[in-house]
Amino acid sequence: MHKIQFKILDDRLGGEFPLPNYATPGSAGLDLRACLDAPLDLAPGQTELLPTGMAIHIGDPGLAAVILPRSGLGHKHGIVLGNLVGLIDSDYQGQLMVSCWNRGDTTFRIEPGERIAQLVFVPVVQAQLEQVTSFDASERGEGGFGHTGTR
Numbered sequence: 155m156h157k158i159q160f161k162i163l164d165d166r167l168g169g170e171f172p173l174p175n176y177a178t179p180g181s182a183g184l185d186l187r188a189c190l191d192a193p194l195d196l197a198p199g200q201t202e203l204l205p206t207g208m209a210i211h212i213g214d215p216g217l218a219a220v221i222l223p224r225s226g227l228g229h230k231h232g233i234v235l236g237n238l239v240g241l242i243d244s245d246y247q248g249q250l251m252v253s254c255w256n257r258g259d260t261t262f263r264i265e266p267g268e269r270i271a272q273l274v275f276v277p278v279v280q281a282q283l284e285q286v287t288s289f290d291a292s293e294r295g296e297g298g299f300g301h302t303g304t305r
């Protein structure tokens with residue numbers, strides 16, 4: 155288990171709002187909570203940047219974190235992320251923010267402390283780009299975007 159430093163920026167976190175934790179031993183994501191002062195009604199098409207009340211410092215360039223939608227909110231209520239996926243750099247020390255987008259057709263109420271998205275830590279490879287003028291041939295070559303067909 156990796157150790158990642160975090161700071162509580164909203165006193166309700168760890169009090170009335172539980173700290174992020176893995177819901178089951180096999181869970182990949184830590185749920186992030188909307189640290190709102192009052193319920194927020196997100197109208198169809200509306201996007202709001204919500205604070206999570208916490209900051210992390212990953213500190214290792216070989217790791218990053220991604221913020222992903224919760225499948226229940228996304229599928230049943232159309233509550234996904236305005237940036238589709240949030241990428242948290244290993245040197246970011248600010249508050250984790252969640253861009254919440256209501257892509258559905260009904261208003262959705264987000265309650266203070268509600269679990270709105272999930273945080274997944276992922277390995278990262280930083281690459282040094284090496285400029286060339288031609289590549290060794292590959293089977294695919296420049297084919298893409300459906301090149302291999304649909305069946």
Ligand SMILES: O=c1ccn([C@H]2C[C@H](O)[C@@H](COP(=O)(O)OP(=O)(O)OP(=O)(O)O)O2)c(=O)[nH]1
Binds near residue numbers: 240242244250251253
């Ligand atoms: O959903 C998100 C996405 C990003 N971030 C924070 C952490 C991340 O390290 C930083 C920058 O994100 P990104 O590089 O994706 O945004 P940018 O538009 O390229 O901003 P910057 O110029 O600061 O890199 O913002 C969040 O808190 N939530």
Ligand SMILES: [Mg+2]
């Ligand atoms: Mg960036």
